Amino acid sequence: MERLPKRQRHQQLSKLLEENPFLTDRELTRLLKVSIQTIRLDRLELAIPELRERLKLMAERSYDSVRSLPLHEVIGDILDLQLDKSGISLFEISEEHVFSRSGIARGHHVFAQANSLAVAVINDEIALTASADIRFIRPARLGEKCIAKAFVRSSGGQKGKAKVEVFTYVGDEMVFQGNFIIYRSAGE
Amino acid sequence: MERLPKRQRHQQLSKLLEENPFLTDRELTRLLKVSIQTIRLDRLELAIPELRERLKLMAERSYDSVRSLPLHEVIGDILDLQLDKSGISLFEISEEHVFSRSGIARGHHVFAQANSLAVAVINDEIALTASADIRFIRPARLGEKCIAKAFVRSSGGQKGKAKVEVFTYVGDEMVFQGNFIIYRSAGE
DNA sequence: CTCGTATTGGCACCAGGTATTAGAATGAGA
DNA sequence: TCTCATTCTAATACCTGGTGCCAATACGAG
Numbered sequence: 001m002e003r004l005p006k007r008q009r010h011q012q013l014s015k016l017l018e019e020n021p022f023l024t025d026r027e028l029t030r031l032l033k034v035s036i037q038t039i040r041l042d043r044l045e046l047a048i049p050e051l052r053e054r055l056k057l058m059a060e061r062s063y064d065s066v067r068s069l070p071l072h073e074v075i076g077d078i079l080d081l082q083l084d085k086s087g088i089s090l091f092e093i094s095e096e097h098v099f100s101r102s103g104i105a106r107g108h109h110v111f112a113q114a115n116s117l118a119v120a121v122i123n124d125e126i127a128l129t130a131s132a133d134i135r136f137i138r139p140a141r142l143g144e145k146c147i148a149k150a151f152v153r154s155s156g157g158q159k160g161k162a163k164v165e166v167f168t169y170v171g172d173e174m175v176f177q178g179n180f181i182i183y184r185s186a187g188e
Numbered sequence: 189m190e191r192l193p194k195r196q197r198h199q200q201l202s203k204l205l206e207e208n209p210f211l212t213d214r215e216l217t218r219l220l221k222v223s224i225q226t227i228r229l230d231r232l233e234l235a236i237p238e239l240r241e242r243l244k245l246m247a248e249r250s251y252d253s254v255r256s257l258p259l260h261e262v263i264g265d266i267l268d269l270q271l272d273k274s275g276i277s278l279f280e281i282s283e284e285h286v287f288s289r290s291g292i293a294r295g296h297h298v299f300a301q302a303n304s305l306a307v308a309v310i311n312d313e314i315a316l317t318a319s320a321d322i323r324f325i326r327p328a329r330l331g332e333k334c335i336a337k338a339f340v341r342s343s344g345g346q347k348g349k350a351k352v353e354v355f356t357y358v359g360d361e362m363v364f365q366g367n368f369i370i371y372r373s374a375g376e
Numbered sequence: 377c378t379c380g381t382a383t384t385g386g387c388a389c390c391a392g393g394t395a396t397t398a399g400a401a402t403g404a405g406a
Numbered sequence: 407t408c409t410c411a412t413t414c415t416a417a418t419a420c421c422t423g424g425t426g427c428c429a430a431t432a433c434g435a436g
């Protein structure tokens with residue numbers, strides 16, 4: 001008995017739907033040259049939900065991630081914040097942050113965490129980075145959890161500039177250090 | 189004639205669906221206390237597509253954005269690259285890069301472009317940012333196209349460190365300037 | 377030839393709609 | 407008061423993309 005065709009078809013079907021989850025069963029019949037019932041039995045065996053469920057799942061995922069993705073807003077999760085004094089944030093290095101061959105985080109992600117925190121700790125909503133002097137002390141690697149600690153050194157509420165020092169650690173090793181000068185809307 | 193209820197309902201309906209696009213017409217009848225036909229007429233007037241279309245649109249959006257987001261690899265498009273000499277990249281400031289209320293780009297995005305370019309121009313694959321001294325000269329705004337130009341000042345092929353200077357312009361105005369020290373795998 | 381698996385077909389049913397036509401409620405103006 | 411327009415509700419037919427179930431067929435192995 002030629003068992004292969006079925007398994008091959010299952011593989012093909014999985015692959016097709018992975019590439020294009022928008023395919024209906026009817027379209028799949030054309031691509032796999034079997035009846036629509038066969039497609040449905042196959043989906044059943046492979047536990048692949050129907051088109052509408054697939055779309056719903058994707059929509060839910062994107063909806064959730066839009067909500068949890070002010071990734072662009074603040075890089076890292078703020079753990080503690082004392083305005084005009086100090087702040088702590090956590091940022092975990094994942095696949096998309098590293099050079100694929102070395103597993104070392106690209107510098108700008110580590111910088112982004114520190115910069116976000118430096119701006120957040122001032123929290124004047126019109127706080128902008130004016131300049132920074134930074135040092136990458138040792139590379140941060142895939143999977144490592146970076147804890148950034150920011151300290152406002154000279155708030156200079158009137159002067160329109162604040163100096164913020166940020167230290168980033170993995171465990172008790174320092175990986176990054178930076179001095180930021182932040183412009184702020186005077187007052188506050 | 190009490191015209192308000194209708195417009196109010198339209199507003200409410202828009203708002204409800206904005207908050208939760210997963211609502212069916214039937215669920216909306218419960219929330220708005222009108223018949224399902226009214227809901228459908230309302231959607232028609234407001235040009236709001238049916239549930240399935242909404243889910244499909246969301247799924248498509250998320251599907252596309254996953255595809256077009258190696259944003260994390262190199263920030264900005266490389267326009268020109270002369271290894272160990274110079275490089276140019278283009279980065280357009282869009283919604284997700286700016287503070288929503290001021291339309292000013294967050295510093296780390298501008299930094300990321302410069303940092304990516306500084307590393308790319310060395311292109312030793314084991315090139316890492318060691319330190320940087322940076323200045324944000326004027327804010328970059330939504331829609332602006334940032335052109336970053338990098339110059340390798342001291343390649344020091346043997347020393348394991350290279351100095352790279354980056355200038356970022358919008359038109360002929362400089363918005364950012366940075367001096368990067370890049371570690372490189374000795375030799376080349 | 378018979379058994380078992382794989383495949384196909386047909387039918388009823390469902391959710392969540394569209395499209396259309398008809399009727400009821402309401403109020404405003406002549 | 408009658409009439410008319412707007413708004414709302416109701417009813418029906420139809421569509422897509424399925425599920426669930428049962429029966430019929432194909433086909434190869436023992």
